[in-house]
Amino acid sequence: MLGLRGKSLVALLLSCALALIPAAFIAWQGVETVRNHFGLAYARNHTLLHREQIFAPVSRELALATRLANSVVTRRWLSNLDDAAARDVFFEEAEGYRADLRDHSYFVADSQGNYYYNDSKAPVSTAPRYTTSPDKVSDNWYYATMRSPDRYNINVELSAQLKITNVWFNVAVHDGARRLGVVGTGLNLSNFLNDFLATTESGVTPIIIDRNGAIQAHPDTRRIAYGSVSEKPTERQTAFGLLASDAERASLRTAMAAAEARPANPVDLWATVDGKRQLLVLAYIPDLRWHVLSVVDLRAAQVIDPGWATQALIAFVLLLAALLIVFGYAVERLVLKPLRRLQQSAQAISAGRYDTALPDDTDDEIGELSRAFGAMAAKVQTHTAELEERVRERTLELQTANTNMAAAHKQIDDSIDYASLIQRAILPDRQMVQSLGAHHFVMWHPRDVVGGDFYVFLPDGDNCLLGVVDCAGHGVAGALMTMLARAAIDHAIKEVGARDPAAILARTDAAMRAMLQDTEMPRSLATNMDAGLVYVDRASGLAHFAGAKMSLYASDGVTTQEFPGGRRALGERRVGEYTNTVTELSGRTFYLITDGVLDQAGGEHGYGFGNRRFAELLQSIAGESLQDQAAAVEQALVNYRGDLPQRDDITILSFRFE
DSSP states (O other): OOOHHHHHHHHHHHHHHHHHHHHHHHHHHHHHHHHHHHHHHHHHHHHHHHHHHHHHHHHHHHHHHHHHHHOHHHHHHHHOTTOHHHHHHHHHHHHHHHHHSTTSEEEEEETTOEEEEEETTSOOOOSOSEEOOTTOGGGHHHHHHHHOSSSEEEEEEEETTTTEEEEEEEEEEEETTEEEEEEEEEEEHHHHHHHHHOOOOTTEEEEEEETTOBEEEOSSGGGOOTTTTTSOOOGGGBGGGGBSSHHHHHHHHHHHHHHHHOTTSOEEEEEEETTEEEEEEEEEETTTTEEEEEEEOTTTSOOSOHHHHHHHHHHHHHHHHHHHHHHHHHHIIIIIHHHHHHHHHHHHHHTTOTTOOOOOOOSSHHHHHHHHHHHHHHHHHHHHHHHHHHHHHHHHHHHHHHHHHHHHHHHHHHHHHHHHHHHHHTSOHHHHHHHHGGGEEEEEEOSSSSOSEEEEEEEETTEEEEEEEEESSOHHHHHHHHHHHHHHHHHHHHHHOSSOHHHHHHHHHHHHHHHHTTSOOOTTSOOOEEEEEEEEETTTTEEEEEEESOOEEEEOSSOEEEEOOBSSOBTOSSOOOOOOEEEEOTTOEEEEEOHHHHTOEETTTTEEOOHHHHHHHHHHHTTSOHHHHHHHHHHHHHHHHTTSOOOSOEEEEEEOOO
């Protein structure tokens, strides 16, 4: 015979079997169908959007380079290299093109292999930078372009002579069937990759490949096929190296051919990438001879409209409500009604009427409970007094514990406030005001009462050393790291002096490692820090900058330039290499910032503030006084953040010397 507990369990199991199991199966099938359907549309739209984003700027650079190569002035000089007047006219016209080119640079290599290059970083030179040689691998691009029947090619390559890595646009100059040389320009690879790969869509990997499958842009720069025009890339540097099998590679070749035959229509296929089955979508750009390839993991990408999920949730809630109604009716009949009668008897006993009659004796659990109540009623009166005494004792203990907890909380708050005073005391605000005055401003906003950012200043006669340091962590942990970091920097300056920022960073890194090497710290505890130091030499009008995962920004109101620091932070597992970058002071405002500025979430979609938005802000305010700039930057961050919390410590140090 089933007891009360058995009856309740049977009712619940039947209800779940009738409603939840079929509903879960239907929902699972629906989600899979919707994900595949919308995922394909999402991947195609994403690929077409990236194709248009790439085509506009790159085709513009190619068009300008082609116009310069086809110019009568260009052909006249390259046809007669000894004509000095024709050469001067060419460089005069080329300077007009340079102003319109995105990186403000152009190059020309004549038929004798002489290579000329001009950009905005140096005065115009009509003398060759170097002469190419067939024996040098780094010059293969020139000879490959001169031999190729194509009018132009686009190539990602490191120029060993110029020490820059660009996306190069190489356009051959023709005089009939005779090739006179190569003219072109370049796009900075880092900026190009940032523009192309700047995406917040999870599960989406954007890639650019040429017609042979050589990778021209990839989030992992180690996969880029540098110099693919003149050298055969490795398999890892091709799109075929991403795939797991020969069959999938053959399918990719077929898809590339189909995309080239119908450039207006994207082509899709399924393949195994990084051990997962992912969707690949290709879109071909005929003018550039590039394929835009999107690799989409549909299980990670957000391809389902939240509105659909809302409707599914409403349906689930309705189904659950129906289940609860059915189950509630069964429980009412089988459980609650008998228990209600027992409850009335229990209430009478709790009121002191211990002679109250209990419900009829039955053979189920309620009957057993009634008999237990009967036995218990005799003991309730005795236990009541004892329980009341225990309640009084427990109440007193809780009051004491609450008092102690409040005192401990106040002590912690007082300690943190005192730590904030100590941290502010090490900041050189007064010295900077006395030495620099209106030539600087500082914005220092810890996320908590104390933080992991700080800034340094050291006068050196009319010159000075300025810097910003971002230690790992926030709050008390970050503040403690700033004390160690400040001590290490002071020690480094005493040893190597203030005039060599790169040497200071290297010595600080060594000092931090020496302080922490004998300390048994958890492997998960981060002790690294980003840093940027600038030595201002006012006599020579130059600024010497070195950074550890921190850049120096400079703006003259027309353009904003970023001077990147070393790729490794101080205290990382591998020791970094730090070098000094020298630039002119005059006419520009300089900024050192921590990553809390760029990572601050806000805006309509909650994205980070970002490098591009920050550069545009600096460019718009560079002509104003530093006090007005500080107010403008502060207001821009407040407006962008909106109601979202501050994500990280924020520090900005700006200076300008006329």
